[in-house]
Amino acid sequence: MITEKSLKETFKIDFYRWKTAITFIGKNCIATRGYFLEDLIENVNFADIIFLLLTGNLPSQKESKMLNAILVSLCDHSITPPSTQVARLTASTGSTLNASVAASLLAFGEKHAGAIEKAMRLFQNTIKLCETEEDIPSLAKKTIKEHLQNAKKIPGYGHRYHHKDPRAAKILKVAGKLECAGPHTQLAKEIEKTLHKTKKIHLNIDGANAAILSDLGFHWSAGTGIFMIGRLPGLIAHINEEKTQEKPFRKTLKLEEIQYYGKKPGKLRESKNLDETIQQYTKKYKKLKHPTAF
Amino acid sequence: MITEKSLKETFKIDFYRWKTAITFIGKNCIATRGYFLEDLIENVNFADIIFLLLTGNLPSQKESKMLNAILVSLCDHSITPPSTQVARLTASTGSTLNASVAASLLAFGEKHAGAIEKAMRLFQNTIKLCETEEDIPSLAKKTIKEHLQNAKKIPGYGHRYHHKDPRAAKILKVAGKLECAGPHTQLAKEIEKTLHKTKKIHLNIDGANAAILSDLGFHWSAGTGIFMIGRLPGLIAHINEEKTQEKPFRKTLKLEEIQYYGKKPGKLRESKNLDETIQQYTKKYKKLKHPTAF
């Protein structure tokens, strides 16, 4: 029988519009990374499926517990992050839950959410250089030295609200107990040892998670993804709280809280020849170097 | 010759994936709403193309000037709106310009950006009831009465930072001069007359623009679109200012500025039988009606 499909195949008409190795969909059939979804529903937990989707493999029981703990550690940090402020400000304008979440995730810029990925890259690139475990302490010293020389911060250390991030110590303890701490975690701890001695700086939750995720086999480019997954429930809770507990479009700023430092306001003179007037203004104005224009 | 196209046509294989009446694209040919783009580039200004895209027609010269003035009036209101705060907070995390703009537009929720559309709908629905211009003053009174009875605010009146919005009076003057003020504008002014007498409330820029846009023939559902177009340049300026004048990920909030009113922190007791412990906690906890949970 001649069908659309057979014709397309015979005449090599473009057939596939997309290709994917993630999930197979057939009629009444869904299989993700090679496992029927019915089986997954009955046998694995949510962190397992995250592991499966992002690495292609199911975790062992210990790896599963470890990823669960990491995701728990990321769940919320109250309204201090700009992303949570953005979530609530957006919700306060009457936007939907999903739009408010989307706005918030746009504030996961590299200066805010990038530390985990940067730390993973640093740890992974450093450990690649390492041939025996004995090398790790010296690699740690070398890493610190290089950053100091270039006046660069080492990602994953220090916290602007905490002196000693209570989550970092606990997640490292869990990693030890679950035998999930490998060379990347050892490196992270070695760096902390020196930084603490010289600068009283501790590993933060981003740095600790970055090290453990690297030992679990995650590629550094998955870092921001895992942070978003871990933080999403907290964002949803904040958006719901804003929508149900606060008045919409409440005044979040008074005029006196904004400092204006631009050009003193003046009048465009009314004139038959506006172009001339404007050019006059413009000329005068061009002498000032304007502080904020592109 | 048998081609993919001829085959598809012969055998009625799905051919079109999208359809549109906005722009025709052929090889080396672009025509928007029926006009070759080369012609438009040479002969019309940006507001004309906005008018053309949103209404299907090019404006007259007076209509063109009017729409230009409306768009100018919407350009910026400093950092007071939540959308501008969102733009800058997002930019402060190192996000790109377009991501920061997108976040900001997500805060154009109906409680913030919806007034122009709501006022347009109100004016348009009211004027539809109106058979002669003499009716307008009585329709205005009826409108106010209905809103008062239902304890509803009339959209487009009053401003949380200005007693008398300086943009509204000016845009109405321009509309008069350009002969663009029709029945919707008359209605808006009549409502203002009464509201000012009884409550000292003035028409704001949303209300004034809503009336004039209605007289220009825009459907009320275009209101938020025109607001976004008018405000976009200001948002871009703010994002650029944040990126070039401020330090990234600056601390925008101190811990003491956040009031915590939830459950007093306690310890999950360590226990062999965690489930029991948690249920214990949970039971006690369930008695409190939690203020923010879904």
Added chain:
Amino acid sequence: MITEKSLKETFKIDFYRWKTAITFIGKNCIATRGYFLEDLIENVNFADIIFLLLTGNLPSQKESKMLNAILVSLCDHSITPPSTQVARLTASTGSTLNASVAASLLAFGEKHAGAIEKAMRLFQNTIKLCETEEDIPSLAKKTIKEHLQNAKKIPGYGHRYHHKDPRAAKILKVAGKLECAGPHTQLAKEIEKTLHKTKKIHLNIDGANAAILSDLGFHWSAGTGIFMIGRLPGLIAHINEEKTQEKPFRKTLKLEEIQYYGKKPGKLRESKNLDETIQQYTKKYKKLKHPTAF
């Protein structure tokens, strides 16, 4: 000692900028919904923290397993949903992971992602009317009748790609085994019984999850949030696949796949008096009712 804080308190200067009941942050201290985060990291899994954040309570072990299964069931449906297409198209332009996720979540509009919430609301509002469990079969019949009379689809039934959604049957089986199926689930099944007899339509995964989530005590307004949490890992996998396996800015559409049905392109005549020409065009044009303008 006079401090900023004491001064603010004495003189009642605005002190708190935000308030929240979700997480308490002190120096070196983080506690969510009343539990120290260190404790949570060590003792609960990721689904537990989702339960805690969205309901205010920790789940029992069975509830925890149930929520894990629900989240697994939502993880991915290949590229069929518009939200996944949006994720990949956005990623194909070189946008960051978080921006691509945000775009995707914006396509969780109520026509796509709304079914779970609508089904939860329907089930919850119906069960509220129910005094004894005997009532459920008759409430099911009444619900179907009302929808039929108003020619409205019942949310949570039928699927555009599957005749019998394989996830729905499995999640209901799991709910039975875990003793998490209550009156809402019974109602959902009763409705399915009749719909299947009369229309060969089955419960889909949205409907099944909506019923079980309602029995777990989630308010219907949490539905889209839970869908987003469950789907996020899949979206991240797709964005990563697009970025690593496909060429950026690949051509996803041929010109012949777009059907143009607007005004036939013509030339703006060159004229000293452009305004007149345009009005001429415009007049002619106004006679056509334009199909797409606002």
Added chain:
Amino acid sequence: MITEKSLKETFKIDFYRWKTAITFIGKNCIATRGYFLEDLIENVNFADIIFLLLTGNLPSQKESKMLNAILVSLCDHSITPPSTQVARLTASTGSTLNASVAASLLAFGEKHAGAIEKAMRLFQNTIKLCETEEDIPSLAKKTIKEHLQNAKKIPGYGHRYHHKDPRAAKILKVAGKLECAGPHTQLAKEIEKTLHKTKKIHLNIDGANAAILSDLGFHWSAGTGIFMIGRLPGLIAHINEEKTQEKPFRKTLKLEEIQYYGKKPGKLRESKNLDETIQQYTKKYKKLKHPTAF
């Protein structure tokens, strides 16, 4: 009198939360870049305000006309760009206008919307090296040579749907007529001359606009901003068309259009010892290098 303000000043309590040089807001007073908004409403057009916001200066009449023409040239390119597909797909799920616009702008990634900015940077950096206009032809040759040697495309040339972009020639003609074409435009044309001879490639609208915007004094980092401003009206028209002319959540993809190339679906064996089974699977599986995982 002791006021909140005086106290704050006396005791140096944090006073300003934001600072800006863009717009001054006082009670009943709004002034942007030093001009009262009432004056701007009456005297300048929308492109002027865009010029003012992004450069700090008002344009001359010729510059104003030039920027208007550039913005017109960017207005729409039907559904071919991924950003427009994203706009419509998002709208098809029932999302709001502003959410659909935001999703679309997120697809203004550097591979799609970046050409204008990259071309501006190239032209501006090259012209900086140029001491006399005589240098331009040799700088053009040097630029081409460098790109060829590094196998890099020169941004702003060639178009995937047009052999000769009809907008580019026209905008250059307008720039000539308005005396807005300077050294950057000359450079762009010189590069085109050679590229056309050797590769039959023409300047596209991004390249032409990049050159003229550079001659108008815009910094290269404003490029994507101007593209977004110019394209926004078209996006809004498409979103409105989708919402009013198409059925919501229409099926945009058939299962047969998705090619699955991942692991062949198999069953997770039911087992008392799931961990062991999974590890078995995992081990076998780890031998395959998975094509898409992070």
